[in-house]
Amino acid sequence: MPSFDHLKPDLAPPQRKGFCAQAVRGVTLIELLVVMTIIGVLLSIGVPSYRSFSNNSRISGAINALLGDLQFTRAEANKRGSYVSACAWVSGSTCSNSTRWDTGWIVFVDSNHNGTVDDGEAILRQQAAFSSTDSAVADSGVAIITFNREAFISDLPADPVTITFKPLNAIDPTWTRCLAVGKMGRMTVQKSGTGACL
Numbered sequence: 001m002p003s004f005d006h007l008k009p010d011l012a013p014p015q016r017k018g019f020c021a022q023a024v025r026g027v028t029l030i031e032l033l034v035v036m037t038i039i040g041v042l043l044s045i046g047v048p049s050y051r052s053f054s055n056n057s058r059i060s061g062a063i064n065a066l067l068g069d070l071q072f073t074r075a076e077a078n079k080r081g082s083y084v085s086a087c088a089w090v091s092g093s094t095c096s097n098s099t100r101w102d103t104g105w106i107v108f109v110d111s112n113h114n115g116t117v118d119d120g121e122a123i124l125r126q127q128a129a130f131s132s133t134d135s136a137v138a139d140s141g142v143a144i145i146t147f148n149r150e151a152f153i154s155d156l157p158a159d160p161v162t163i164t165f166k167p168l169n170a171i172d173p174t175w176t177r178c179l180a181v182g183k184m185g186r187m188t189v190q191k192s193g194t195g196a197c198l
Helices: 029-078
Strands: 084-088 105-109 123-127 135-138 144-147 159-166 175-181 187-191
Touching: 029 084, 029 105, 029 123, 029 135, 029 144, 029 159, 029 175, 029 187
Parallel strands: none
Antiparallel strands: 084 105, 084 144, 105 123, 135 159, 159 175, 175 187
């Protein structure tokens, strides 16, 4: 009887040359601990740096916003030949009479130099309250800064007045920035430890 073995299909899987089957293995406890230690070291370096960057960025943005609006106030007073004021503000068209500038501020034409927005006096700019818990507090009880037509500040109780910007519960004094405003209209940003900036 003839043999038909040569016609049967070969059911064995094909063998690849040079292929060596390896057992799949997991991660050992030592490897896991080493990776976790490295991640911990990187976080301990990165998180404080990010916090410092975030605080500095927010404070710089806030102080630059007030500086820009005070420069605008000065320019408008000179251009209009009239008193123009910037004051701490919360809502509506009324100054808050507070030394807390972090609640926001408005810039308005103060033609009669009475420190309030009267009928016919335009609000030129307004800045909403800070979205963070940062503070901006003026010394010497300053709640309003008024420029005259010569671009000088009138009725400033001190020379300069310092508005201090700092994050809530600031543990690092280097995060503090101040805006010093002088009677001649000069405005400078100061770091903590400069002048009255504490």
